[in-house]
Amino acid sequence: MRKVILYFLLGATTALHAQNFSGINNSLENIFRLSNAKTRSISPENFRGEKGKGGMATTGTGAGAARDLGAPWKISPSVVIKTKSTFTVAEIDSAGIINHIWMTPTGNWRYSILRFYWDGETEPSVEVPVGDFFGMGWGQYAPLNSLAVCVNPGSACNCYWPMPFRRSCRITIENLDEKDMVLYYTVNYTLTDIPNDAAYFHAQFRRVNPNPNKQDVVLLDGVQGKGQYVGTYLAWGVHNNGWWGEGEIKFFMDDDGRYPTICGTGTEDYFCGSYDFDTRKKNAAGVMESNYTEFSTAYAGLHQVIRGDGHYAAQQRFGMYRWHITDPIRFEKNLRVTIQALGWHDGGKYLPLMDDIASTVFWYQTEPHQVLHKLPLKDELEVQ
Numbered sequence: 001m002r003k004v005i006l007y008f009l010l011g012a013t014t015a016l017h018a019q020n021f022s023g024i025n026n027s028l029e030n031i032f033r034l035s036n037a038k039t040r041s042i043s044p045e046n047f048r049g050e051k052g053k054g055g056m057a058t059t060g061t062g063a064g065a066a067r068d069l070g071a072p073w074k075i076s077p078s079v080v081i082k083t084k085s086t087f088t089v090a091e092i093d094s095a096g097i098i099n100h101i102w103m104t105p106t107g108n109w110r111y112s113i114l115r116f117y118w119d120g121e122t123e124p125s126v127e128v129p130v131g132d133f134f135g136m137g138w139g140q141y142a143p144l145n146s147l148a149v150c151v152n153p154g155s156a157c158n159c160y161w162p163m164p165f166r167r168s169c170r171i172t173i174e175n176l177d178e179k180d181m182v183l184y185y186t187v188n189y190t191l192t193d194i195p196n197d198a199a200y201f202h203a204q205f206r207r208v209n210p211n212p213n214k215q216d217v218v219l220l221d222g223v224q225g226k227g228q229y230v231g232t233y234l235a236w237g238v239h240n241n242g243w244w245g246e247g248e249i250k251f252f253m254d255d256d257g258r259y260p261t262i263c264g265t266g267t268e269d270y271f272c273g274s275y276d277f278d279t280r281k282k283n284a285a286g287v288m289e290s291n292y293t294e295f296s297t298a299y300a301g302l303h304q305v306i307r308g309d310g311h312y313a314a315q316q317r318f319g320m321y322r323w324h325i326t327d328p329i330r331f332e333k334n335l336r337v338t339i340q341a342l343g344w345h346d347g348g349k350y351l352p353l354m355d356d357i358a359s360t361v362f363w364y365q366t367e368p369h370q371v372l373h374k375l376p377l378k379d380e381l382e383v384q
Contacts, residue, residue, distance in 0.1 A: 022192045024097050024162065037192035042090045043185060044076045049092065061182070078184040081112075081175040089171040090187040098163040100188040104155050105130050105173075107181035109139050110381045116163070117170040118200050118367065126203040127372050129381060130173065132360040133203065134159065135303065135321050137235025139383050142304035145296045148231060148323045148362075161230075161362065163201040164194045176378050199227050199364035204372050207380065210239060210354035216250070216338040219359045221373070223335040227365030228328035232270075232337075237317045237356035240343055243276050244353055247340025253331040262329065267339065271320045272300035292318075299323045323362075337361065356384075 021030070023037025044061075046054040060076025081087045105112055109131025116126035131137055134157035135144045144151040150158040163169070169189075175181050204220060211217055219232065229251070238244045245267030250260040264270040268277050279293040296303040304319030329335075341353040375381075 022195070023190050024099075024164070024192060024194075026099075035192070037190045040092075040096075040189055040191060042092075042187040042189070044079050049090070049187075049189070078182050081173065081181050081183055083175055083178055083180055086172050086174040087183070089173055089183075089185055090169065090189075091171075092165070092169040092189065094168070094191050095166050095194050096169070096189050096191040097165070097194065098169065098187060098189045099160070100186075101157075101159040102186045102188075103130065103134070103157045104184040105157070105181060106183070107175070107179060108177050109136055110383055111175065111177040111378065112181060113174040113176065113375065115172045115174070116201070116203075117168075117172075118165045119167040121367075123369075123371050125200055125367075125369060125372075127375055128203050128205040128360050130157070132205055132233065132235065132358060133157075135233050135319060137233070137319060137358050137360070137383075138304065138306060138317055140306075142294075142319060143296060144301065144303045144321070146301065146321065146323060147298045147325060149321070161201055164198040165200070166194050176381075200367050200369075201362070201364055202369060202372075203360060203362045205358070205360050205375065206373055207356075207358040207376055209237075209356035209358075209380075209384075211341050211357055213354055214352045216340050217247075217357050217359070218336075218338050219249075220335060220337040220361045220363070222370045223331070223363070223365065224333070224370050225366040225368075226332050227335075227363055228330045229324060229335060229337065229361070229363045230328050231321070231323045231362035233319070233321045233360040233362075234339075235317070235319055235358040237315055238353070239315070239355050240351070240353060242343050242351075244341070244343050244355060245276065246344070246350060247342035247353075249337070249339045251329050252336040252338075253329070254333045254335075256336075267320075267342075268302075270339075271302060271322050272297070273302060277302050299325055335363070 021033045021035045023035035040049040042049040055072035057076035058071055061078045062074045066073040066075050110129045112130040114128050114130050114133050115124040117124050131139055134151055135149050141155050148161050247267050249264040249270045251262035252260045277292050278290045280290050283289050292305045294305050295301050300322045302320050306317040308314045308316055341355050343351040343353050345351045
């Protein structure tokens with residue numbers, strides 16, 4: 001009898017845990033837990049993520065290759081997005097959370113605009129060129145290996161930012177280019193209840209080229225509500241010789257005035273590097289050399305250094321990211337974020353720079369949100 005009672009209690013406890021665990025916030029520590037959450041995936045082989053309806057396509061970009069095989073072989077692995085058109089990548093009418101997005105976009109990555117809409121919004125919460133969203137703002141592949149974003153050979157863009165929604169989710173991509181593009185993609189998500197304290201994911205793109213003289217670069221402005229700032233990606237193109245990263249990042253939160261609550265000590269410091277990202281070592285001739293050193297870690301990196309070819313593509317360009325995963329910048333009412341573009345004059349005096357700086361910032365906040373900063377026109381997006 002005692003064993004029967006013990007088994008009953010164990011079974012009741014297991015059922016209770018399964019009922020209570022939402023199936024989100026997964027990690028190695030809780031991956032064994034049962035949940036009533038439902039796993040779904042949207043791709044060109046199942047546009048709506050419907051149960052039992054994957055691989056049913058009879059037409060698609062792979063139809064020719066599968067002409068002797070037919071369904072359920074690889075008929076629809078990708079989509080063609082026509083020039084000057086918008087394609088709906090995902091549309092979900094339920095409560096849930098996006099866990100992972102994989103994309104391999106062709107074409108000009110600055111001319112493909114990602115937008116995310118939560119719970120029936122008419123204004124997007126995310127509006128970013130696809131390249132910059134995945135840390136590839138210069139339009140070419142560079143390895144990126146972090147917790148939130150991974151970009152793997154040859155152009156496999158992966159996003160792991162968790163994105164909860166309570167009623168619906170819609171993701172689109174607009175092709176601004178004069179040519180059609182091909183998109184391979186997968187959106188993996190979970191249908192489940194969302195906790196009351198879950199905020200909504202936001203991301204915004206800005207670019208200044210050149211940055212006005214002696215003006216701080218605005219990364220984010222006009223945010224109203226409660227939330228946390230979680231990430232910065234910069235595609236920085238220098239217009240001067242010499243070091244360019246003396247500038248400080250500043251977080252003005254909750255009605256700060258002229259002076260911010262959080263002020264960094266230098267650009268490379270904020271991106272978790274030091275001393276110009278330089279590795280100083282002697283060459284074979286015993287001469288000390290200094291070079292930028294790429295690095296890519298879980299939370300920060302200088303993952304891309306374009307050194308120039310000495311001809312038409314002569315300018316140096318850099319890609320950097322900083323994810324505030326363990327140290328989110330929390331705000332109660334509002335937030336503004338800036339960074340300085342600063343180098344050196346001869347004689348040890350700071351030189352304000354007029355560089356090409358494109359930024360993508362990531363944050364969570366309560367809704368409704370303010371309308372995002374206006375996206376630049378196509379000519380102003382172009383990587384020159």
